[in-house]
Amino acid sequence: MTQTTEYQATAAASGGAATEKFVEKAKAGPDTSPERVSALASEVLSAVHDVIRRHHVTYEEYDTLKAWLIQVGADGEWPLFLDVFVESVVEEVASEHREGSKGTIEGPYYVPGAPALDADATLPMRADEAGTPLLFHGRVRDVAGNPLAGATLEVWHADDAGFYSQFAPGLPEWNLRGTVTADADGTFRIRTIRPAPYQIPTDGSTGALIRSAGWHAWRPAHLHLKVSAAGCQPITTQLYFEGDEHVADDIASAVKPELVLRPDVAPDGEEARYDFVLDPA
Template structure:
Protein backbone atom coordinates (compact mmCIF):
# COMPACT_ATOMS: atom_id res chain seq x y z
CA UNK A 1 0.00 0.00 0.00
CA UNK A 2 1.45 3.37 -1.02
CA UNK A 3 1.95 6.43 1.19
CA UNK A 4 -0.81 8.09 -0.85
CA UNK A 5 -3.24 5.36 0.19
CA UNK A 6 -2.39 5.88 3.84
CA UNK A 7 -3.06 9.61 3.58
CA UNK A 8 -6.45 9.17 1.89
CA UNK A 9 -8.45 9.51 5.09
CA UNK A 10 -12.19 9.29 5.45
CA UNK A 11 -12.31 12.87 6.72
CA UNK A 12 -10.52 14.19 3.63
CA UNK A 13 -12.57 12.07 1.22
CA UNK A 14 -15.79 12.93 3.01
CA UNK A 15 -15.10 16.65 2.98
CA UNK A 16 -14.23 16.54 -0.73
CA UNK A 17 -17.36 14.54 -1.57
CA UNK A 18 -19.60 16.94 0.35
CA UNK A 19 -18.01 20.00 -1.23
CA UNK A 20 -18.27 18.47 -4.71
CA UNK A 21 -21.93 17.54 -4.22
CA UNK A 22 -22.89 21.01 -3.09
CA UNK A 23 -21.08 22.55 -6.05
CA UNK A 24 -22.12 20.13 -8.80
CA UNK A 25 -25.75 19.67 -7.86
CA UNK A 26 -26.24 23.43 -7.44
CA UNK A 27 -27.73 23.05 -3.99
CA UNK A 28 -26.91 24.35 -0.55
CA UNK A 29 -27.46 22.76 2.81
CA UNK A 30 -30.50 25.03 3.28
CA UNK A 31 -32.05 24.51 -0.15
CA UNK A 32 -35.81 23.96 -0.17
CA UNK A 33 -36.83 20.78 -2.06
CA UNK A 34 -39.12 21.34 -5.04
CA UNK A 35 -41.69 18.90 -3.67
CA UNK A 36 -45.24 19.59 -2.55
CA UNK A 37 -45.99 19.43 1.15
CA UNK A 38 -48.26 16.40 0.84
CA UNK A 39 -45.48 14.27 -0.64
CA UNK A 40 -42.95 15.52 1.91
CA UNK A 41 -45.41 14.65 4.67
CA UNK A 42 -46.02 11.17 3.24
CA UNK A 43 -42.35 10.29 2.82
CA UNK A 44 -41.24 11.77 6.14
CA UNK A 45 -44.12 10.17 8.05
CA UNK A 46 -43.46 6.73 6.57
CA UNK A 47 -39.73 7.00 7.28
CA UNK A 48 -40.29 8.03 10.91
CA UNK A 49 -42.97 5.35 11.33
CA UNK A 50 -40.55 2.71 10.01
CA UNK A 51 -37.99 3.84 12.60
CA UNK A 52 -40.63 3.60 15.34
CA UNK A 53 -41.53 0.07 14.19
CA UNK A 54 -37.88 -1.01 14.32
CA UNK A 55 -37.48 0.43 17.84
CA UNK A 56 -40.57 -1.39 19.13
CA UNK A 57 -39.88 -4.66 17.31
CA UNK A 58 -36.28 -4.90 18.52
CA UNK A 59 -36.78 -3.27 21.94
CA UNK A 60 -34.12 -0.63 21.31
CA UNK A 61 -32.56 0.64 24.54
CA UNK A 62 -31.59 4.16 25.54
CA UNK A 63 -27.93 3.20 25.27
CA UNK A 64 -28.51 2.10 21.66
CA UNK A 65 -30.56 5.22 20.95
CA UNK A 66 -27.80 7.48 22.28
CA UNK A 67 -25.19 5.55 20.30
CA UNK A 68 -27.25 6.19 17.16
CA UNK A 69 -27.60 9.88 17.98
CA UNK A 70 -23.84 10.18 18.51
CA UNK A 71 -23.15 8.33 15.27
CA UNK A 72 -25.51 10.51 13.22
CA UNK A 73 -23.79 13.63 14.56
CA UNK A 74 -20.38 12.20 13.62
CA UNK A 75 -21.52 11.39 10.06
CA UNK A 76 -22.17 15.09 9.56
CA UNK A 77 -18.96 16.16 11.26
CA UNK A 78 -16.96 13.75 9.07
CA UNK A 79 -18.71 15.00 5.91
CA UNK A 80 -19.75 11.42 5.16
CA UNK A 81 -23.42 11.85 4.30
CA UNK A 82 -22.67 11.62 0.54
CA UNK A 83 -20.68 8.44 1.15
CA UNK A 84 -23.32 6.87 3.40
CA UNK A 85 -26.20 7.66 1.05
CA UNK A 86 -24.35 6.70 -2.14
CA UNK A 87 -23.20 3.36 -0.70
CA UNK A 88 -26.33 2.17 1.10
CA UNK A 89 -29.28 4.09 -0.38
CA UNK A 90 -28.61 5.28 -3.94
CA UNK A 91 -28.94 1.87 -5.61
CA UNK A 92 -32.64 1.71 -4.65
CA UNK A 93 -33.29 5.26 -5.92
CA UNK A 94 -31.53 4.38 -9.20
CA UNK A 95 -33.65 1.24 -9.66
CA UNK A 96 -36.86 3.26 -9.29
CA UNK A 97 -35.63 6.08 -11.54
CA UNK A 98 -34.65 3.77 -14.43
CA UNK A 99 -37.20 0.95 -14.18
CA UNK A 100 -38.77 1.89 -17.56
CA UNK A 101 -35.45 2.24 -19.43
CA UNK A 102 -35.33 0.29 -22.71
CA UNK A 103 -31.66 0.85 -23.51
CA UNK A 104 -28.52 0.07 -21.56
CA UNK A 105 -28.67 -0.56 -17.83
CA UNK A 106 -27.54 2.14 -15.46
CA UNK A 107 -26.39 2.07 -11.88
CA UNK A 108 -25.27 4.47 -9.15
CA UNK A 109 -23.14 7.55 -9.77
CA UNK A 110 -21.32 7.37 -6.45
CA UNK A 111 -19.61 10.29 -4.69
CA UNK A 112 -16.53 10.71 -6.92
CA UNK A 113 -17.86 12.23 -10.16
CA UNK A 114 -16.35 15.57 -11.20
CA UNK A 115 -17.70 17.44 -14.28
CA UNK A 116 -15.47 19.18 -16.79
CA UNK A 117 -12.89 16.45 -17.37
CA UNK A 118 -10.46 17.02 -20.28
CA UNK A 119 -12.01 16.58 -23.73
CA UNK A 120 -10.64 13.68 -25.75
CA UNK A 121 -11.16 12.52 -29.36
CA UNK A 122 -13.06 9.32 -30.17
CA UNK A 123 -9.77 7.42 -30.11
CA UNK A 124 -7.54 8.50 -27.25
CA UNK A 125 -6.23 7.80 -23.77
CA UNK A 126 -7.33 8.91 -20.33
CA UNK A 127 -4.77 11.19 -18.64
CA UNK A 128 -2.32 9.16 -16.57
CA UNK A 129 0.92 9.63 -14.68
CA UNK A 130 4.22 8.49 -16.16
CA UNK A 131 4.46 4.73 -15.67
CA UNK A 132 0.92 4.53 -14.31
CA UNK A 133 0.57 1.23 -12.43
CA UNK A 134 -2.01 -1.30 -13.61
CA UNK A 135 -2.84 -3.57 -16.52
CA UNK A 136 -3.40 -1.58 -19.74
CA UNK A 137 -6.99 -1.75 -21.01
CA UNK A 138 -8.40 -0.85 -24.41
CA UNK A 139 -12.08 -0.03 -23.92
CA UNK A 140 -14.10 0.48 -27.09
CA UNK A 141 -17.64 0.36 -28.37
CA UNK A 142 -20.46 2.27 -30.03
CA UNK A 143 -23.25 4.53 -28.80
CA UNK A 144 -26.62 4.08 -30.52
CA UNK A 145 -30.29 4.82 -30.03
CA UNK A 146 -32.79 2.06 -29.23
CA UNK A 147 -33.46 1.53 -32.96
CA UNK A 148 -29.76 0.91 -33.59
CA UNK A 149 -29.01 4.28 -35.18
CA UNK A 150 -25.46 5.52 -34.44
CA UNK A 151 -25.15 8.63 -32.29
CA UNK A 152 -22.19 10.64 -33.59
CA UNK A 153 -20.81 13.20 -31.18
CA UNK A 154 -22.23 11.41 -28.16
CA UNK A 155 -20.29 12.23 -24.99
CA UNK A 156 -18.76 9.62 -22.68
CA UNK A 157 -17.61 11.05 -19.38
CA UNK A 158 -15.33 8.43 -17.88
CA UNK A 159 -13.64 8.27 -14.47
CA UNK A 160 -12.11 5.53 -12.37
CA UNK A 161 -9.89 4.58 -9.45
CA UNK A 162 -6.21 3.87 -9.99
CA UNK A 163 -4.32 0.67 -9.19
CA UNK A 164 -4.38 1.63 -5.48
CA UNK A 165 -8.16 2.09 -5.56
CA UNK A 166 -7.87 5.90 -5.26
CA UNK A 167 -9.58 8.68 -7.22
CA UNK A 168 -8.01 11.91 -8.38
CA UNK A 169 -9.57 14.99 -6.75
CA UNK A 170 -10.38 12.90 -3.65
CA UNK A 171 -6.98 11.58 -2.59
CA UNK A 172 -3.80 13.61 -2.15
CA UNK A 173 -0.77 13.37 -4.42
CA UNK A 174 -2.67 12.45 -7.61
CA UNK A 175 -2.77 14.83 -10.63
CA UNK A 176 -6.06 16.72 -10.91
CA UNK A 177 -7.54 14.86 -13.90
CA UNK A 178 -5.78 11.53 -13.58
CA UNK A 179 -7.90 8.76 -15.13
CA UNK A 180 -10.71 11.17 -16.00
CA UNK A 181 -11.81 12.24 -19.46
CA UNK A 182 -14.71 13.28 -21.73
CA UNK A 183 -14.72 11.33 -25.00
CA UNK A 184 -16.70 12.38 -28.09
CA UNK A 185 -17.79 9.54 -30.38
CA UNK A 186 -16.93 9.59 -34.11
CA UNK A 187 -19.32 9.87 -37.06
CA UNK A 188 -20.48 6.27 -36.45
CA UNK A 189 -20.91 6.75 -32.72
CA UNK A 190 -17.76 4.74 -31.98
CA UNK A 191 -15.06 5.27 -29.37
CA UNK A 192 -11.81 3.61 -28.29
CA UNK A 193 -10.22 4.61 -24.99
CA UNK A 194 -6.90 3.44 -23.59
CA UNK A 195 -6.73 3.29 -19.80
CA UNK A 196 -5.75 0.84 -17.05
CA UNK A 197 -7.87 -1.70 -15.21
CA UNK A 198 -8.79 -0.23 -11.82
CA UNK A 199 -8.44 -2.09 -8.54
CA UNK A 200 -11.13 -3.07 -6.05
CA UNK A 201 -11.12 -0.73 -3.10
CA UNK A 202 -12.50 -0.23 0.37
CA UNK A 203 -14.70 2.74 1.02
CA UNK A 204 -13.04 4.96 3.68
CA UNK A 205 -13.20 3.09 6.97
CA UNK A 206 -11.59 5.45 9.49
CA UNK A 207 -14.71 7.63 9.79
CA UNK A 208 -18.36 7.18 10.70
CA UNK A 209 -19.19 4.80 7.86
CA UNK A 210 -16.25 2.65 8.85
CA UNK A 211 -17.48 2.52 12.44
CA UNK A 212 -20.87 1.31 11.21
CA UNK A 213 -19.21 -1.39 9.09
CA UNK A 214 -17.11 -2.58 12.03
CA UNK A 215 -20.02 -2.57 14.47
CA UNK A 216 -22.22 -4.54 12.04
CA UNK A 217 -19.50 -7.00 11.00
CA UNK A 218 -19.82 -6.05 7.32
CA UNK A 219 -17.07 -5.66 4.73
CA UNK A 220 -16.22 -2.34 3.08
CA UNK A 221 -15.21 -3.45 -0.42
CA UNK A 222 -16.36 -2.32 -3.84
CA UNK A 223 -15.38 -4.39 -6.90
CA UNK A 224 -13.14 -2.83 -9.55
CA UNK A 225 -15.20 -0.73 -11.95
CA UNK A 226 -15.23 1.90 -14.66
CA UNK A 227 -17.61 4.87 -14.19
CA UNK A 228 -19.39 6.34 -17.21
CA UNK A 229 -21.94 9.00 -18.03
CA UNK A 230 -23.15 8.73 -21.62
CA UNK A 231 -25.21 11.48 -23.24
CA UNK A 232 -26.37 12.66 -26.65
CA UNK A 233 -28.82 15.34 -27.87
CA UNK A 234 -32.48 14.32 -27.71
CA UNK A 235 -31.68 11.26 -25.58
CA UNK A 236 -31.88 10.51 -21.88
CA UNK A 237 -28.42 10.47 -20.30
CA UNK A 238 -27.11 7.23 -18.85
CA UNK A 239 -25.06 6.88 -15.66
CA UNK A 240 -23.48 3.48 -15.18
CA UNK A 241 -20.53 1.41 -13.97
CA UNK A 242 -18.86 -1.58 -15.61
CA UNK A 243 -17.41 -4.41 -13.55
CA UNK A 244 -14.93 -7.17 -14.38
CA UNK A 245 -15.97 -10.82 -14.67
CA UNK A 246 -14.45 -12.93 -11.92
CA UNK A 247 -13.32 -9.87 -9.99
CA UNK A 248 -13.27 -9.71 -6.22
CA UNK A 249 -16.54 -8.58 -4.64
CA UNK A 250 -18.55 -8.57 -7.87
CA UNK A 251 -20.93 -10.90 -6.02
CA UNK A 252 -21.00 -8.97 -2.75
CA UNK A 253 -20.50 -5.29 -3.56
CA UNK A 254 -20.98 -3.18 -0.43
CA UNK A 255 -22.99 -0.68 -2.53
CA UNK A 256 -25.19 -3.37 -4.14
CA UNK A 257 -24.71 -1.67 -7.51
CA UNK A 258 -23.64 -4.62 -9.69
CA UNK A 259 -26.07 -5.86 -12.35
CA UNK A 260 -25.40 -8.86 -14.63
CA UNK A 261 -25.63 -6.67 -17.74
CA UNK A 262 -22.79 -4.48 -16.43
CA UNK A 263 -20.16 -7.22 -16.07
CA UNK A 264 -17.51 -7.15 -18.81
CA UNK A 265 -15.01 -9.86 -19.72
CA UNK A 266 -11.81 -8.39 -21.22
CA UNK A 267 -9.55 -10.58 -23.35
CA UNK A 268 -5.74 -10.42 -23.67
CA UNK A 269 -4.27 -8.24 -26.39
CA UNK A 270 -1.04 -10.20 -26.56
CA UNK A 271 1.16 -7.33 -25.37
CA UNK A 272 0.48 -7.56 -21.66
CA UNK A 273 -2.82 -5.67 -21.76
CA UNK A 274 -6.51 -6.44 -22.15
CA UNK A 275 -9.28 -5.25 -24.43
CA UNK A 276 -13.05 -5.23 -24.25
CA UNK A 277 -15.94 -3.99 -26.39
CA UNK A 278 -19.10 -2.63 -24.77
CA UNK A 279 -21.87 -0.77 -26.58
CA UNK A 280 -24.26 1.75 -25.07
CA UNK A 281 -27.90 2.18 -26.11
CA UNK A 282 -29.61 5.43 -25.12
CA UNK A 283 -33.37 5.93 -24.76
CA UNK A 284 -35.03 8.85 -26.52
CA UNK A 285 -35.54 11.89 -24.32
CA UNK A 286 -38.55 11.46 -22.07
Protein backbone atom coordinates (compact mmCIF):
# COMPACT_ATOMS: atom_id res chain seq x y z
CA MET A 1 0.00 0.00 0.00
CA THR A 2 1.42 3.38 -1.03
CA GLN A 3 1.73 5.86 1.84
CA THR A 4 0.26 9.30 1.22
CA THR A 5 2.79 12.08 1.83
CA GLU A 6 2.75 15.86 2.01
CA TYR A 7 3.80 15.97 -1.65
CA GLN A 8 0.32 14.72 -2.58
CA ALA A 9 -1.28 17.81 -0.98
CA THR A 10 -4.02 19.40 -3.10
CA ALA A 11 -5.68 22.79 -3.02
CA ALA A 12 -9.08 21.15 -2.53
CA ALA A 13 -7.93 19.14 0.50
CA SER A 14 -6.07 22.00 2.17
CA GLY A 15 -8.87 24.41 1.25
CA GLY A 16 -11.45 22.10 2.79
CA ALA A 17 -9.42 21.88 6.00
CA ALA A 18 -8.98 25.66 6.11
CA THR A 19 -12.70 26.22 5.54
CA GLU A 20 -13.67 23.79 8.30
CA LYS A 21 -11.34 25.43 10.83
CA PHE A 22 -12.40 28.95 9.81
CA VAL A 23 -16.11 28.17 10.14
CA GLU A 24 -15.47 26.85 13.65
CA LYS A 25 -13.48 29.98 14.54
CA ALA A 26 -16.14 32.35 13.14
CA LYS A 27 -19.11 30.85 14.99
CA ALA A 28 -18.82 33.46 17.74
CA GLY A 29 -18.50 36.42 15.39
CA PRO A 30 -19.53 40.00 16.24
CA ASP A 31 -23.17 41.06 16.33
CA THR A 32 -22.93 43.58 13.50
CA SER A 33 -25.77 46.08 13.21
CA PRO A 34 -27.95 46.21 10.06
CA GLU A 35 -26.75 49.77 9.50
CA ARG A 36 -23.11 48.67 9.46
CA VAL A 37 -23.86 45.71 7.16
CA SER A 38 -25.80 47.99 4.81
CA ALA A 39 -23.03 50.60 4.66
CA LEU A 40 -20.26 48.10 3.96
CA ALA A 41 -22.22 45.96 1.50
CA SER A 42 -23.48 49.01 -0.39
CA GLU A 43 -19.98 50.43 -0.83
CA VAL A 44 -18.52 47.08 -1.95
CA LEU A 45 -21.28 46.64 -4.51
CA SER A 46 -20.87 50.24 -5.65
CA ALA A 47 -17.15 49.63 -6.22
CA VAL A 48 -17.93 46.51 -8.26
CA HIS A 49 -20.48 48.43 -10.33
CA ASP A 50 -17.89 51.14 -10.97
CA VAL A 51 -15.35 48.58 -12.24
CA ILE A 52 -17.95 47.10 -14.60
CA ARG A 53 -18.81 50.51 -16.04
CA ARG A 54 -15.22 51.75 -16.37
CA HIS A 55 -13.98 48.57 -18.05
CA HIS A 56 -17.12 47.80 -20.09
CA VAL A 57 -17.29 44.27 -18.71
CA THR A 58 -18.98 41.90 -21.17
CA TYR A 59 -21.57 39.22 -20.40
CA GLU A 60 -18.99 36.58 -21.27
CA GLU A 61 -16.60 38.03 -18.69
CA TYR A 62 -19.43 38.30 -16.16
CA ASP A 63 -20.39 34.65 -16.67
CA THR A 64 -16.75 33.63 -16.28
CA LEU A 65 -16.64 35.53 -12.99
CA LYS A 66 -19.81 33.81 -11.74
CA ALA A 67 -18.43 30.38 -12.62
CA TRP A 68 -15.15 31.19 -10.89
CA LEU A 69 -16.87 32.44 -7.71
CA ILE A 70 -18.92 29.23 -7.58
CA GLN A 71 -15.74 27.16 -8.00
CA VAL A 72 -13.92 29.04 -5.20
CA GLY A 73 -16.68 27.90 -2.85
CA ALA A 74 -16.72 24.37 -4.23
CA ASP A 75 -12.95 24.13 -3.72
CA GLY A 76 -13.24 25.44 -0.16
CA GLU A 77 -10.78 28.20 -1.07
CA TRP A 78 -12.48 31.29 0.30
CA PRO A 79 -10.21 31.32 3.40
CA LEU A 80 -7.15 31.02 1.13
CA PHE A 81 -8.30 33.64 -1.36
CA LEU A 82 -9.39 36.21 1.25
CA ASP A 83 -6.34 35.71 3.46
CA VAL A 84 -3.97 36.10 0.51
CA PHE A 85 -5.60 39.04 -1.26
CA VAL A 86 -7.63 40.93 1.36
CA GLU A 87 -6.46 40.26 4.92
CA SER A 88 -3.35 42.46 4.79
CA VAL A 89 -5.49 45.60 4.46
CA VAL A 90 -7.87 44.49 7.22
CA GLU A 91 -4.84 43.93 9.49
CA GLU A 92 -3.40 47.32 8.54
CA VAL A 93 -6.58 49.09 9.63
CA ALA A 94 -7.00 46.98 12.78
CA SER A 95 -3.47 47.66 14.05
CA GLU A 96 -2.92 51.28 12.99
CA HIS A 97 -3.17 52.43 16.62
CA ARG A 98 -0.41 50.16 17.94
CA GLU A 99 2.83 51.53 19.38
CA GLY A 100 4.49 48.16 19.92
CA SER A 101 5.57 45.44 17.52
CA LYS A 102 4.12 45.25 14.04
CA GLY A 103 1.55 42.62 13.23
CA THR A 104 0.56 41.08 9.94
CA ILE A 105 -1.87 38.51 8.57
CA GLU A 106 -2.77 35.26 10.32
CA GLY A 107 -3.25 33.32 7.10
CA PRO A 108 -5.40 30.20 6.66
CA TYR A 109 -3.17 27.67 8.45
CA TYR A 110 -3.50 28.57 12.13
CA VAL A 111 -4.74 25.82 14.45
CA PRO A 112 -5.41 26.54 18.14
CA GLY A 113 -4.39 24.15 20.88
CA ALA A 114 -0.80 23.38 19.85
CA PRO A 115 1.26 21.46 22.46
CA ALA A 116 2.34 23.49 25.52
CA LEU A 117 6.11 24.02 25.77
CA ASP A 118 8.45 25.66 28.28
CA ALA A 119 10.44 28.84 27.64
CA ASP A 120 13.41 26.79 26.43
CA ALA A 121 11.63 24.72 23.80
CA THR A 122 11.98 22.55 20.74
CA LEU A 123 8.99 22.48 18.41
CA PRO A 124 7.52 19.03 17.72
CA MET A 125 9.15 17.63 14.60
CA ARG A 126 10.02 14.37 12.90
CA ALA A 127 13.22 12.60 13.92
CA ASP A 128 14.59 13.16 10.41
CA GLU A 129 13.09 16.64 9.89
CA ALA A 130 14.76 18.20 6.86
CA GLY A 131 15.99 21.78 6.87
CA THR A 132 18.52 24.11 8.46
CA PRO A 133 18.28 24.09 12.28
CA LEU A 134 17.15 27.48 13.60
CA LEU A 135 17.39 28.84 17.14
CA PHE A 136 14.82 31.62 17.47
CA HIS A 137 14.99 33.58 20.71
CA GLY A 138 14.09 36.91 22.27
CA ARG A 139 12.08 38.65 24.95
CA VAL A 140 8.49 39.85 25.34
CA ARG A 141 7.95 43.21 27.06
CA ASP A 142 5.40 46.00 27.22
CA VAL A 143 5.73 49.45 25.62
CA ALA A 144 7.23 50.81 28.86
CA GLY A 145 10.03 48.25 28.65
CA ASN A 146 8.83 45.96 31.43
CA PRO A 147 9.36 42.22 30.82
CA LEU A 148 6.14 40.22 30.53
CA ALA A 149 6.57 37.12 32.65
CA GLY A 150 4.69 34.10 31.36
CA ALA A 151 3.86 35.64 27.98
CA THR A 152 2.50 33.08 25.53
CA LEU A 153 3.88 32.58 22.02
CA GLU A 154 1.93 30.35 19.66
CA VAL A 155 4.32 29.36 16.86
CA TRP A 156 3.65 27.52 13.61
CA HIS A 157 5.30 27.37 10.21
CA ALA A 158 5.81 25.34 7.06
CA ASP A 159 8.42 22.63 6.79
CA ASP A 160 11.46 22.56 4.52
CA ALA A 161 9.22 21.54 1.61
CA GLY A 162 6.72 24.36 2.21
CA PHE A 163 3.88 22.30 3.75
CA TYR A 164 1.91 22.80 6.97
CA SER A 165 0.85 20.03 9.33
CA GLN A 166 -2.92 19.42 9.36
CA PHE A 167 -3.14 20.87 5.83
CA ALA A 168 -1.06 18.31 3.95
CA PRO A 169 -1.25 14.53 4.23
CA GLY A 170 1.37 12.40 5.91
CA LEU A 171 2.61 15.01 8.40
CA PRO A 172 2.36 14.45 12.17
CA GLU A 173 -0.59 16.38 13.61
CA TRP A 174 1.42 19.04 15.46
CA ASN A 175 4.56 19.07 13.33
CA LEU A 176 6.34 22.42 13.74
CA ARG A 177 3.58 23.84 15.96
CA GLY A 178 3.81 24.76 19.63
CA THR A 179 2.60 27.07 22.40
CA VAL A 180 5.60 28.45 24.28
CA THR A 181 5.39 30.15 27.70
CA ALA A 182 8.11 32.76 28.31
CA ASP A 183 10.03 32.69 31.57
CA ALA A 184 9.98 35.17 34.47
CA ASP A 185 11.83 37.88 32.53
CA GLY A 186 9.85 37.37 29.32
CA THR A 187 12.58 35.48 27.48
CA PHE A 188 12.14 32.48 25.21
CA ARG A 189 14.34 30.12 23.17
CA ILE A 190 12.73 28.06 20.42
CA ARG A 191 14.58 25.42 18.42
CA THR A 192 13.05 24.56 15.06
CA ILE A 193 14.09 24.48 11.41
CA ARG A 194 14.12 27.33 8.93
CA PRO A 195 10.93 27.08 6.85
CA ALA A 196 10.94 27.18 3.07
CA PRO A 197 9.33 29.72 0.75
CA TYR A 198 6.30 28.16 -0.89
CA GLN A 199 3.67 28.68 -3.52
CA ILE A 200 0.12 28.95 -2.26
CA PRO A 201 -1.99 26.05 -3.64
CA THR A 202 -2.37 26.58 -7.39
CA ASP A 203 -4.32 23.52 -8.57
CA GLY A 204 -7.67 25.07 -7.55
CA SER A 205 -9.66 28.19 -8.35
CA THR A 206 -7.26 30.65 -6.70
CA GLY A 207 -4.48 29.21 -8.86
CA ALA A 208 -6.67 29.63 -11.94
CA LEU A 209 -6.99 33.35 -11.20
CA ILE A 210 -3.24 33.68 -10.62
CA ARG A 211 -2.43 32.02 -13.96
CA SER A 212 -5.03 34.04 -15.86
CA ALA A 213 -3.66 37.30 -14.43
CA GLY A 214 -0.03 36.35 -15.05
CA TRP A 215 0.88 36.70 -11.37
CA HIS A 216 3.26 34.53 -9.33
CA ALA A 217 2.03 32.49 -6.36
CA TRP A 218 5.01 32.68 -3.99
CA ARG A 219 5.19 33.58 -0.34
CA PRO A 220 8.59 34.19 1.29
CA ALA A 221 9.67 31.85 4.08
CA HIS A 222 8.18 32.91 7.41
CA LEU A 223 7.46 32.03 11.01
CA HIS A 224 3.90 32.60 12.24
CA LEU A 225 3.34 33.83 15.80
CA LYS A 226 0.54 34.87 18.09
CA VAL A 227 1.95 36.62 21.17
CA SER A 228 -0.14 37.46 24.22
CA ALA A 229 0.24 38.41 27.89
CA ALA A 230 -2.05 39.49 30.71
CA GLY A 231 -3.02 43.15 30.51
CA CYS A 232 -1.81 43.54 26.93
CA GLN A 233 -3.26 43.45 23.45
CA PRO A 234 -2.35 40.18 21.69
CA ILE A 235 -0.56 40.41 18.39
CA THR A 236 -0.56 38.15 15.34
CA THR A 237 2.47 38.43 13.12
CA GLN A 238 4.90 36.74 10.74
CA LEU A 239 8.70 36.99 10.67
CA TYR A 240 10.59 36.75 7.39
CA PHE A 241 14.22 36.20 6.41
CA GLU A 242 16.57 38.71 4.84
CA GLY A 243 17.72 37.62 1.40
CA ASP A 244 14.57 35.68 0.53
CA GLU A 245 13.78 36.56 -3.09
CA HIS A 246 10.07 36.98 -2.37
CA VAL A 247 10.34 39.38 0.57
CA ALA A 248 9.92 42.21 -1.94
CA ASP A 249 6.99 40.70 -3.87
CA ASP A 250 5.01 38.53 -1.44
CA ILE A 251 1.76 37.54 -3.13
CA ALA A 252 -0.07 38.20 0.15
CA SER A 253 1.43 41.71 0.55
CA ALA A 254 2.10 40.87 4.21
CA VAL A 255 5.81 41.73 4.58
CA LYS A 256 6.80 44.79 6.61
CA PRO A 257 10.42 45.92 6.98
CA GLU A 258 10.21 45.64 10.76
CA LEU A 259 9.40 41.93 10.47
CA VAL A 260 12.49 40.80 8.56
CA LEU A 261 14.97 38.66 10.52
CA ARG A 262 18.70 38.74 9.86
CA PRO A 263 19.92 35.35 11.12
CA ASP A 264 23.49 34.74 12.21
CA VAL A 265 25.38 31.58 11.39
CA ALA A 266 25.48 29.23 14.38
CA PRO A 267 27.57 26.09 14.97
CA ASP A 268 24.66 23.83 14.05
CA GLY A 269 22.59 26.05 11.77
CA GLU A 270 21.26 29.59 12.20
CA GLU A 271 20.30 31.83 15.11
CA ALA A 272 17.92 34.80 15.05
CA ARG A 273 16.66 37.16 17.76
CA TYR A 274 13.42 39.09 17.81
CA ASP A 275 11.90 40.98 20.75
CA PHE A 276 8.14 41.53 20.95
CA VAL A 277 6.61 44.69 22.38
CA LEU A 278 2.93 44.51 23.35
CA ASP A 279 0.55 47.44 23.73
CA PRO A 280 -1.62 47.79 26.86
CA ALA A 281 -5.10 46.31 26.64
